[in-house]
Amino acid sequence: xxxxxxxLAAGMGTRTGLPYSKLAAKINGxxxxxxxxxxxxxxxxxxxxxxxxxxxxxxxxALGALGYPFKFAKQQLLxxxxxxxxxxxxxCKADCLVVINGDMPLVIPEIxxxxxxxxxxxxxxxxxxxxxxPGNMGRVFFEGDDFRIIEAHEPADGKTEYVNSGVxxxxxxxxxxxxxxxxxxxxxxxxxxxxxxxxxANKKAVFCEDWKSLxxxxxxxxxxxxxxxxxxxxxxxxxxxxxxxxxxxTVYIESDVxxxxxxxxxxxxxxxxxxxxxxxxxxxxxxxVLESEISDNVIIKSxxxxxxxxxxxxxxxxxxxxxxxxxxxGQLCRVGNFVETKKAVLKEGVKASHLxxxxxxxxxxxxxxxxxxxxxxxxGFEKHKTVxxxxxxxxxxxQLVAPVKIGDAALIAAGSTITEDVPRDALAISRANQKNIPxxxxxxxxxxxx
Numbered sequence: 001x002x003x004x005x006x007x008l009a010a011g012m013g014t015r016t017g018l019p020y021s022k023l024a025a026k027i028n029g030x031x032x033x034x035x036x037x038x039x040x041x042x043x044x045x046x047x048x049x050x051x052x053x054x055x056x057x058x059x060x061x062a063l064g065a066l067g068y069p070f071k072f073a074k075q076q077l078l079x080x081x082x083x084x085x086x087x088x089x090x091x092c093k094a095d096c097l098v099v100i101n102g103d104m105p106l107v108i109p110e111i112x113x114x115x116x117x118x119x120x121x122x123x124x125x126x127x128x129x130x131x132x133x134p135g136n137m138g139r140v141f142f143e144g145d146d147f148r149i150i151e152a153h154e155p156a157d158g159k160t161e162y163v164n165s166g167v168x169x170x171x172x173x174x175x176x177x178x179x180x181x182x183x184x185x186x187x188x189x190x191x192x193x194x195x196x197x198x199x200x201a202n203k204k205a206v207f208c209e210d211w212k213s214l215x216x217x218x219x220x221x222x223x224x225x226x227x228x229x230x231x232x233x234x235x236x237x238x239x240x241x242x243x244x245x246x247x248x249x250t251v252y253i254e255s256d257v258x259x260x261x262x263x264x265x266x267x268x269x270x271x272x273x274x275x276x277x278x279x280x281x282x283x284x285x286x287x288x289v290l291e292s293e294i295s296d297n298v299i300i301k302s303x304x305x306x307x308x309x310x311x312x313x314x315x316x317x318x319x320x321x322x323x324x325x326x327x328x329x330g331q332l333c334r335v336g337n338f339v340e341t342k343k344a345v346l347k348e349g350v351k352a353s354h355l356x357x358x359x360x361x362x363x364x365x366x367x368x369x370x371x372x373x374x375x376x377x378x379x380g381f382e383k384h385k386t387v388x389x390x391x392x393x394x395x396x397x398x399q400l401v402a403p404v405k406i407g408d409a410a411l412i413a414a415g416s417t418i419t420e421d422v423p424r425d426a427l428a429i430s431r432a433n434q435k436n437i438p439x440x441x442x443x444x445x446x447x448x449x450x
Contacts, residue, residue, distance in 0.1 A: 002096065003116045005045045006088040008166075009033055009102035010053040010075040016220055023102050024058035027223060028230045029254030029272050031062035035105035035230075041068050042109035043116065045098070051075050051088040059102070080190025082182050089175055097175070099168040099193065103217045105226045106233075107167070111213060115169045118204055123174040124196060125204040127167040131211040136218050137163035138194055140205065147205050149194040153187055165214035168193060174201060230255055260296065278313070287318070295331075309341075312348070330365075344375075347390070359383075360402065364390030370414065372397040389424070 009023050016022045023033035033050075040048050049071045052059045063070055075087045085099060098116050100107060111127065118125045126149070128140045138151045140162040149164050150156040178199055182191045197203055208214060217226050234255050235248045243259045245251055247267040254272040259265070260279035269283045273291035277283070281294055284302040292309045300306065301318030308325030311317060315333040326343035329335060333346050336353035344358040352358060352369035360377040362385070363369070373394050375386040384402035388394070392406050395414030406412065407424035416430040 002094050003045050004047045004049060004092040004094040004097050005040045005043065005112065006085060006092065006097055006099045007033075007036060007040060007048065007050045007102050008081060008084050008088075008099065009059050010051050010078060010084050010087075011103075016218070016223070021058045022217065024062045025223070027105055027217075027227050028234075029256060029274070030065075031059075032105055032217060033059050033062050033102045034066060035255075036100055036102050036107050037063055037066060037068070037070070039107045039109050039112060040100065041066065043098075043112035045116075046094045047071060047092065049073055049088045049091045050102070051084045053078055080184065080188070081193040082179060082191035082195065085175070085193055086179050086191075089172070089179070092172065095172050097170045097172060099170065101166040101216055104166065104214065105217060106213045106215055106229055108213050111167060111208060111210075114208075115167055115206060118169050118206065121202055122169065122204050123171050123201040125169040125206055126197065127165040127206045127208050127214065128162050129165055129208050129211040129214050130161050131163060131215070134161075134163045135216075135222070137165070137216065140164055142205075147197070149197055151186070151192060151194060164194060165208065166216060167214065170196070266302075284319070291325075292323070301337075324359075361386040361388065361400075363388045364392065364408065366390060367392040367394070369394045370396035370398060374399050376401045 018025055024031050048068065050059065050063065051073045054074045054076055060072055071091045073088045073091050075084045077083060098112055100112065115125060115127055136152045138149050139156060139160050141148050141150065141158060141160050178196065181199065182195050184191050212229055215226060217223055231253060234253050235245055238245065238259055242261040244264045250267040251265055252270045256274045257271045259277040262279055263277055263281040265283045266285040268285045270288040271277065275289045275292050277289065277294045278296035278298065280297050282299045284300060286302050287300045287304045290307040292306045294311045295313040297314045298311050299316045303320040304318035306317065306323040309323040309327035311329045312331035312333065314331055315329050317323065317335050318337065320337045321335045322340040324340065324342035327341040328345045330346055330348040330350065332349050334351040334353055335341065338355045339352045340357050342359040345362045347363060347365045349366040350363050354371050356369055356373040358369065358375050360383050361375045367388055367390060376399050377383050377386065386400045386402045386404055388406040389408035389410065391409045394412045395416065397415045398412050399417045401417065401419045404418055405421045407422055407426065409425045410422045411427045412418060413427065413429040416428060418428055418430060422428045
């Protein structure tokens, strides 16, 4: 099939109350417009024209992430959907056009392909459906073999269960001959696409039972509905791939997240930002993985937060660990409770089991980081790096004042503050001398109590 797609994306969505275009607002990790645009791409048209308005470029910026050569048409007057269609028509070359709204995040390519297939002998067609609630969708009234579409805010006689989805097919020659015939004699003084179906033409109404896939987003309540539907669709896909999710109602998994077979996801987990989770992992409750790559057989214990990081195979993170952006954790590592990392590279087998801050550092294989260790990376002006070799033992409550290097197999005594490099195999001790005063405690208490 040879057809172009026009995506109507010029409206500001004032009913949402957002200070920017609703189409640029993120839903399940991506701008709203990107969902309908991705479905349009998958329908394999000749060209896709996106009609935007001249007041902002939020939509164009949002679509840039898809890497598709969209054509953009600026609607100058915002005089209604038919005016937007006419604006986009000037950029189309195909003889047949499919028109969809940009605020339909649940639309699927099959629906677009279905309406595009009505090319033989048809001037125009539209898809209608029967939702649980009509909301702000235009109503469709049937009179024998004929039908009429009335916008939601326009008066109408009678009742109907059917609504217009906002997905249309037009023959280009029909539009060029008839679109100038429309007028704006209505409550909003706008030109409606739906009025084209009041003209004499070979037209068709196509029913689609899947009303959810045709739902638009015009309010924050509808945002919530669409987000839940997208989440359910994603979870169903993961079930089919062998992912175990214990409570689908409490997990949040964005549409572009990848999860491997046999991974277990506990309630109240959050996976977002295009994260990639490997096979046979365990993600316990109240953990968040954002823009990160988790290899196979990783355990993420409860309450951990992983952002912009990479975790190697068979490592254990948490509970209550925080991996900040730039952290790279190797295989068989242990990053335990209340350990925070930032731009930290932990090689294979490193263990930091509890209560440490590891920032701007590189740690060699099989090194043990004792409880309470701090890499002191900031001098108030600049960040500095700590380099720790392999098989090093860092005693508890140690401070490593960067820039500093610790050689392989070195041992840092507990409670030390290290300000100079430590050679390989060396024992570094940096403590104040201990002094015991016999009877000193009793004398101190007596003095305080007197």
